[in-house]
Amino acid sequence: MSNPLYRRDVISIGDLSRTDLEFIVNRSAELKHSGPLPLLKDRLIASCFFEASTRTRLSFETAVQRLGGTLIGFSDSGNTSAKKGETLSDSIQMIASYADAIIMRHPQEGSARLAAEVAGVPVINGGDGANQHPTQTLLDLVSIAECQGRLDGLSVALVGDLKYGRTVHSLAQALGHFNPTFYFVSPDALAMPAYIEDNLTAMGIHFSRVESLEEVIPMVDVLYMTRVQKERLDPTEYTHIASQFILKADMLSHARSNLRVMHPLPRVDEIHPSVDRTPFAYYFQQAENGVYARQALLSGVMNEAIELPFPGGR
Amino acid sequence: MSAMNRDKMLVEAIQSGTVIDHIPAGKGLTIIGRLQLKNAEVRLTVGLNLPSHGGGLKDLIKIDEWRFTESDAAEMALFAPRATVNIIEDYRVVRKFPIGLPERFVGVFACPNTNCITHNEPVDSRFRVLVADDAVKLKCHYCERAFADSLFIEQGSL
Numbered sequence: 368m369s370n371p372l373y374r375r376d377v378i379s380i381g382d383l384s385r386t387d388l389e390f391i392v393n394r395s396a397e398l399k400h401s402g403p404l405p406l407l408k409d410r411l412i413a414s415c416f417f418e419a420s421t422r423t424r425l426s427f428e429t430a431v432q433r434l435g436g437t438l439i440g441f442s443d444s445g446n447t448s449a450k451k452g453e454t455l456s457d458s459i460q461m462i463a464s465y466a467d468a469i470i471m472r473h474p475q476e477g478s479a480r481l482a483a484e485v486a487g488v489p490v491i492n493g494g495d496g497a498n499q500h501p502t503q504t505l506l507d508l509v510s511i512a513e514c515q516g517r518l519d520g521l522s523v524a525l526v527g528d529l530k531y532g533r534t535v536h537s538l539a540q541a542l543g544h545f546n547p548t549f550y551f552v553s554p555d556a557l558a559m560p561a562y563i564e565d566n567l568t569a570m571g572i573h574f575s576r577v578e579s580l581e582e583v584i585p586m587v588d589v590l591y592m593t594r595v596q597k598e599r600l601d602p603t604e605y606t607h608i609a610s611q612f613i614l615k616a617d618m619l620s621h622a623r624s625n626l627r628v629m630h631p632l633p634r635v636d637e638i639h640p641s642v643d644r645t646p647f648a649y650y651f652q653q654a655e656n657g658v659y660a661r662q663a664l665l666s667g668v669m670n671e672a673i674e675l676p677f678p679g680g681r
Numbered sequence: 682m683s684a685m686n687r688d689k690m691l692v693e694a695i696q697s698g699t700v701i702d703h704i705p706a707g708k709g710l711t712i713i714g715r716l717q718l719k720n721a722e723v724r725l726t727v728g729l730n731l732p733s734h735g736g737g738l739k740d741l742i743k744i745d746e747w748r749f750t751e752s753d754a755a756e757m758a759l760f761a762p763r764a765t766v767n768i769i770e771d772y773r774v775v776r777k778f779p780i781g782l783p784e785r786f787v788g789v790f791a792c793p794n795t796n797c798i799t800h801n802e803p804v805d806s807r808f809r810v811l812v813a814d815d816a817v818k819l820k821c822h823y824c825e826r827a828f829a830d831s832l833f834i835e836q837g838s839l
Binding site: 379381454455456473474475476477478480481484495496497498499562565 | 792794796797798799801802803804813821822823824825826827
């Protein structure tokens, strides 16, 4: 089975077509059911975290090791020559000469795109400042497909900080390939930016703004919650406004039976722990899928053709 | 004498080089700033607030011994999108073309995002030009943010 990702850089969700996204979603489900396969055997992957990140780094490194690959790298820039003033371009060229692929996170926007231009091996973006974090979106898609049995034609509410949240911007863009209906639920000060709405309009995607969380719950298949950060709002308004975007179990009494609640984690108080015990909670399964989505991506980037024991997947 | 020639005679004629005409009044100094960034020794003759034959006022710049290419002209497009460029040889206009917005700006402007990697690395800035509903935005190839043209016009007048 050939794949569309072989030797590609994965920097921005916009670089991935519907075919690419479907490939990763299907491959992820296959790998979840097949158990560990040696798809990265004899491959050395550099895991370069110029900025610390527990969840992203550990899930990438788990994915590499589960597929039989080996790792070099660092978990923050404190002990690297970046500290001595070496440019990122020089660091990446050197690392690219050692490893078969580079996974990187860096605090500056555009760093991953620059790295991909100077590296002779594929670069996978694990987050570049406030810009892109494509593998978060991939695991979101994998989880949505898993809990809904499809990606096409879903009703999806995006809740919380829609202005600054790169997660919801990328998810909206990626789901845009699958004819969704979106509901945006946020404080006015943190509404979805006009350029995202313009893009969706240009793609022919239906979306609307909804005032309250309770109102949107009966209308959707996926309730995607994000955190409203204190520092984004006027402190006197924060307590009042943030409480309107907190999900509690009793608010789900009119939900569709297939509704699933998702969250990129870590959560603070926007999902009350009472929701954890309902059949609607899906955020921990979502986090687990981070490993399978990254396995799917890495196996595609590193192998021209793959024979799986379960062709066709789910 | 034609209207165009009369305008041009208001500032000294050049033997060879480029005349940028129909610059919106007030934008001439910005364009001079950009020209001097590209070539500190460029020899210029300038007319500001000249009468424009469509009514109103315009600026006009004559540049000695530098025949603009389309890409030289495109760099000025954000500041004077409706200006025209006249290439002069032996005191005559031998070529004339409108300044047009290019598809891309490479190495022309600094990215307004101070956390963009281009500020710290040996790499040219790269922007794609997006035009929608008469608004012009430049989208950074690296940090992927899109900025209104006014942010770059401010840079130009530094």
